[in-house]
Amino acid sequence: MSSPRARLDRVTTEHDDAAAPPPELREEYAQLAEEVATHQVAYHQKDAPLVSDAEYDELIHRLRRIEAEHPELKSADSPTEQVGGAPSEAFAPVDHIQRLYSLEDLFSREELRVWYDRAVASLQRQRPEEKPRWLVELKIDGLAINLLYRSGELVRAATRGDGITGEDVTHNVRTIKDIPQTLAGENHPEELEVRGEIFMPSADFEAFNETLISAGKPPLANPRNAAAGSIRQKDPAKTAKRPLSMFVHGIGARSGLELTSQHEAYDQLAAWGLPVSPYTEILDTFEQIEAYLDRYQDKRHDLVHQIDGVVIKVDDFTHQRALGHTSRVPRWAAAFKYPPEEVTTELLDIRVQVGRTGRVTPFAVLEPVKVAGSTVEKATLHNQDVVKAKNLLIGDRVTIRKAGDVIPEVLGPVLPERKRRQEEPGRLREFVFPTHCPSCGAALAPTKEDDVDIRCPNTESCPKQLSERVSHIGSRSALDIEALGDEAANALTQPDEPNPAPLRSEADLFHLSPEDLREVRIWRDKRGKDAGPGQRELVRYFWTKNGQKPTANTVKLFAELEKAKQQPLWRVLVALSIRHVGPTASRALASAYGSMDKIRAADEEELAGIDGVGPVIAASVREWFSVDWHVRVVDRWAEAGVRMVDEVDEDTPRTLEGLTVVVTGSLENYSRDESKEAIISRGGRASGSVSKKTDYVVAGENAGSKLTKAEQLGVPVLDEEQFSLLLTHGPEGLENQG
């Protein structure tokens, strides 16, 4: 599929100014048109898309581009002229009184700007005295519906179909509680068409899918497919079981009803009991529209329904009429699309990786694909059971999802494509979990018999486990050694033939000398940040000449290792890679005991009793200290001068004793860890989630849902300045603030 597309791009640019389309282009145009038409049927009629919306959008855009350059290629039934699909024969056809249109898609701020300027200019010419206002609302990812009310009674409901003829789904729509059978209020027009979007609320969608999975049925792909599939059931009883809602987004034919604007129409429809969206706003300027786009891009996962963009409409009906329609879309409205969060790509392979605690996890190797602003080529699959549950075969086309900052997830195979591929022998194959560690060759096994996790038992010297542990020691949540990242950890722990690895165990990390790194490439060759231009040769000269003067990179590593020895006890605990012992548990242990020796001496029961520790972590800590080489790590580090005791700083006043504080968003003067430490060292509890028990929420730049939650629960919200006052003077500091 990709090669004809790539060729197409080339051909269209080369022939920008050519008059007659060359035969290859003709043929490729025909092919692409057919492909797009197939996707339209799969999506609109069968509710079973073969590709993601993003890919479809790309195809149809290319088609439009060719048509723009070579209009003679375009036929009247081109897929670019279609509004949705022809109505399915499973339902009675219904002619809409007034046509339904699709919307022009805009994929960037630049495209939006062009569209906006054109609309403004066109209105300016026609009605120079008036300035348009914009009604901006969310683009609900659902199914369009046209409701017909006669004298206040719902008489018919139809899908959009091709815009002229839809499918009669009245019985099914009557099962939706949000849609009134009889309108409230009075003065109902004799005839009224109400347009809206039927959707399955995000929360219900997840719950519904869980019931499907537990009944052994395949889950629905996304809320849009869910809504469309639910409305187009043959049996209304089935539709009735689906949690569906609707929001109004337009008005069609209306007899004897005088309305002057879109927002007035919404107000009237709301007064008659129809559900209108709470997210709609009337705006005046382009900047305000952009601010709206920004706001909802951040919030898109906290909404009642899924959205794929924002719809911008000219509010005034006179203005709408002045701008008019094309055959397919209104010129007075357009849809701004957010970057897609779901795309499909090829599952090239499933491999396994070895983690720092020996866990061997499968991950998907993907054909690189852009999603939500970044390129994805790998996604964890967690364990064998997940690979099975997701029903993945190597060679499948798969849907992946990346929402915001969340790590990318493989949702599952594109099933219709799977069927096609199954017919080609050898195209698909099942993933077989390896029996031996890909790094050290040890036989893999679960720790306990019924454990889903498979592990490499060679914990001490499996090179991959060791390098993962070493890079973890350098990570920000552990000893925070910037010069000790993945690359450095690899260089330290993997042999670089003919040289052996400088480090065979993390026990010796703090005993390394610059001499040990002399032959290791990243320290031998690389100029550090401090080394100025031209110094590289000089530094190398010293190395080769007398082996005395280390490179700037080496200096940096050793300076940072030295500094790391002074890190607080909790960070040392994190650095040890004890299973289940992350920053939270480490802080709890460190503040309860204050020294490594005491933690080592504590028995399991005692550990389990510590607030923030509990039985699982307690067992894990005890087990860890029972292994000889683990203890050796601690001893060797202590020997090298790593701090194993927390000094109780008598000078820090315990101003936050007994208080729980949540910090959200970014502060100017404190990093995430610094603010936590500031709270804990003053006797407070630094929590990650807001509840009724939270005493204060400190909100920095870009604070998100935690701030909203605090406001809902009435938890006092502090800015950074008030936070500083709280730290130095306790709650009284805030009271005196005036």
Ligand SMILES: NC(=O)c1ccc[n+]([C@@H]2O[C@H](COP(=O)([O-])OP(=O)(O)OC[C@H]3O[C@@H](n4cnc5c(N)ncnc54)[C@H](O)[C@@H]3O)[C@@H](O)[C@H]2O)c1
């Ligand atoms: N994956 C595939 O194979 C495939 C195939 C065909 C179409 N598609 C997807 O379908 C969409 C194109 O279909 P389309 O013609 O329905 O266009 P569209 O969904 O981009 O926009 C038009 C529709 O948006 C809906 N809408 C939602 N909120 C609205 C609001 N607030 N105001 C007005 N309208 C609102 C209306 O139902 C309207 O008909 C694209 O997203 C495309 O990616 C995908």
Ligand SMILES: [Zn+2]
């Ligand atoms: Zn191994």
